[in-house]
Amino acid sequence: MTTTEATCNYPGCARPVLARKGPGRPSEYCDLPGHVRWRAWRERQRLNQEGDQGAAIVTVTNQPGPTTSARIKADELLGQFRGLSEQLTQTLRQAVGELATLSDPSVAEAQVQAAQAEAARRVAEAEQATLAAERGQREAERAGQQAEAAAEDAAEAAELAEQRAGEAEQARLAAEEALTRTVERAETELSVMREHAAAEIDSVRREGAEQVDRVRAEAAEQAEQVRQRAADELDRVRKDAAAEVDRIRAECARQLAAVAAEREDLRARAERAEVAAERAEQSAEDSRGELGRAREELSAVRVQAGEQQARARTELAAVRAEATLAVEEARQIAGERVAAVNEARAQTLARAERAEAQLDRVLAELDRLRQAAPKPETP
Secondary structure, three states: OEEEEEEOOOOOOOOEEEEOOOOOOOOOOOOOOOOOHHHHHHHHHHHHHHOOOOOOOOOOOOOOOOOOHHHHHHHHHHHHHHHHHHHHHHHHHHHHHHHOOOOOHHHHHHHHHHHHHHHHHHHHHHHHHHHHHHHOHHHHHHHHHHHHHHHHHHHHHHHHHHHHHHHHHHHHHHHHHHHHHHHHHHHHHHHHHHHHHHHHHHHHHHHHHHHHHHHHHHHHHHHHHHHHHHHHHHHHHHHHHHHHHHHHHHHHHHHHHHHHHHHHHHHHHHHHHHHHHHHHHHOOOOOHHHHHHHHHHHHHHHHHHHHHHHHHHHHHHHHHHHHHHHHHHHHHHHHHHHHHHHHHHHHHHHHHHHHHHHHHHHHHHHHHHHHHOOOOOOO
């Protein structure tokens, strides 16, 4: 065997590692008998636990009576294996506890349990080999060699478990770091979202208030305009109706005056005719023929007066009907204009109701935005 530049993996040893010739895994320890894998692992465990628990001391009490060197060696190996098993069990439990915090602890725990079972199986085999050492030195030596190999395998399994535990710890730390970054990023995004939501709510509140004020002002202005137009239209309708009624009354009065004047004229003519008839009767002796003519003239005048009176009555009835029709038309026009005023008023009320409904929708939207905005976290 030749030496290489690599040093021994036993804690505290700086001796060079002996390079083996032939197949197999290269050696990691020097040529000292005690510097083997399982002893190195035990020494590392002792150094790691020295600060908290103190050095783990295994006391082996030899039974009284004659013993052989093989029995002593077997007892020593048995005590070492038992200490190794206890330390391996404790280490595996710690590894299981660390692996339980990972995202998939069942897989790691199963691996650790498998390694623990394998170590326990090998320790059991080592114990059986130790018990077999009582039958003879050669069997004890062979069992010791097997036990040493088993211990090396157990130490390798323990190192693998320790390595996996370290990887699990690194994974846990990485997961915690990633979780911390995620939480910080989420808090930052949440803060930005809160700021944006607050700004949006303020903007919506301002826009809603401005829109409400604008709608109210427009509704009030439109209502006032409609009221003013309705009042002006109603006054104009009243004035037009009054003027039309006055005109119709004046026309009726004029026509009635004309009829009365014509009636007076007829009455005067009739009176003159009667006077003429009386005169004719008084002068009957002078002229009978004049009396007849006078009577005929009186009859004609009376007939003409009756016709004129009937015609006057007809004209008066027509004037009265025309006046009644004009009054009805004026009333109908006034009613239509009043209906138009009422319709305009109803439209104004509908616009005001729509404005109020729009205001209610804006206020409801404001309430919804306020409820949807994220609430600040309480410390």
